[in-house]
Amino acid sequence: NAGVMQNPRHLVRRRGQEARLRCSPMKGHSHVYWYRQLPEEGLKFMVYLQKENIIDESGMPKERFSAEFPKEGPSILRIQQVVRGDSAAYFCASSPRNRGIYEQYFGPGTRLTVT
Amino acid sequence: QKEVEQNSGPLSVPEGAIASLNCTYSDRGSQSFFWYRQYSGKSPELIMSIYSNGDKEDGRFTAQLNKASQYVSLLIRDSQPSDSATYLCAVTRPAGNKLTFGGGTRVLVKP
Numbered sequence: 001n002a003g004v005m006q007n008p009r010h011l012v013r014r015r016g017q018e019a020r021l022r023c024s025p026m027k028g029h030s031h032v033y034w035y036r037q038l039p040e041e042g043l044k045f046m047v048y049l050q051k052e053n054i055i056d057e058s059g060m061p062k063e064r065f066s067a068e069f070p071k072e073g074p075s076i077l078r079i080q081q082v083v084r085g086d087s088a089a090y091f092c093a094s095s096p097r098n099r100g101i102y103e104q105y106f107g108p109g110t111r112l113t114v115t
Numbered sequence: 116q117k118e119v120e121q122n123s124g125p126l127s128v129p130e131g132a133i134a135s136l137n138c139t140y141s142d143r144g145s146q147s148f149f150w151y152r153q154y155s156g157k158s159p160e161l162i163m164s165i166y167s168n169g170d171k172e173d174g175r176f177t178a179q180l181n182k183a184s185q186y187v188s189l190l191i192r193d194s195q196p197s198d199s200a201t202y203l204c205a206v207t208r209p210a211g212n213k214l215t216f217g218g219g220t221r222v223l224v225k226p
Contacts, residue, residue, distance in 0.1 A: 033213065043159065043203065045213040056213060091158055093214075102147050102166075102207065104214060106158040 002027065004094050004107035005074075012113045013082050021077040021110045025094030031055075032075045033093045033104055034067060043091070049075060082114045116141055121204050121217035130226050134191040138204030138217055141185070145206040148180055148187045149214065153201045162202075163189065194224045 049069035093104040151159035
């Protein structure tokens with residue numbers, strides 16, 4: 001059973017470019033969460049999605065950031081016009097969230113560097 | 116006041132000893148509690164989940180939850196050098212929603 005998959009693992013973008021981060025949840029998991037870990041800081045929640053629905057986006061910056069989880073394909077976290085402060089590790093987690101199982105399992109992360 | 120608080124450490128433990136990690140949370144409505152291990156440069160790895168008051172054991176790990184005191188702890192028995200990592204406490208409210216993490220406790224197990 002493959003774990004949560006994220007790609008790319010490392011992404012370098014110049015200021016002003018767009019970054020697209022992809023996440024495929026574990027098989028059987030229909031709930032996806034995105035978290036960000038800034039250098040020397042803790043993990044912060046960004047957004048929680050189900051297929052075709054955003055459930056909670058309370059942690060998303062108001063501008064430049066968006067997320068989707070289409071009916072087919074991976075979840076995408078999109079950052080437009082990146083700035084140096086966006087440099088961080090972005091982790092995706094998935095959960096089955098059924099039968100009382102609420103554990104979230106993390107993917108390997110995407111390390112974004114903005115130059 | 117931070118929502119989830121942990122001592123940042125480092126917690127230095129001799130090999131073979133018990134490591135005791137503590138976590139307090141501020142939201143009395145928190146329903147699910149998790150411990151993750153994170154090695155430097157890696158992603159968080161789920162170690163334990165606990166939902167009700169009391170103890171839960173899994174191998175060398177024991178999680179303890181006291182909702183009245185808003186306190187959750189993790190014991191690591193027979194600590195090994197490979198246990199050296201940062202341990203993250205996380206809570207959700209309600210269950211299944213976003214994880215709120217503490218800042219983590221760095222553990223160093225010395226041979």
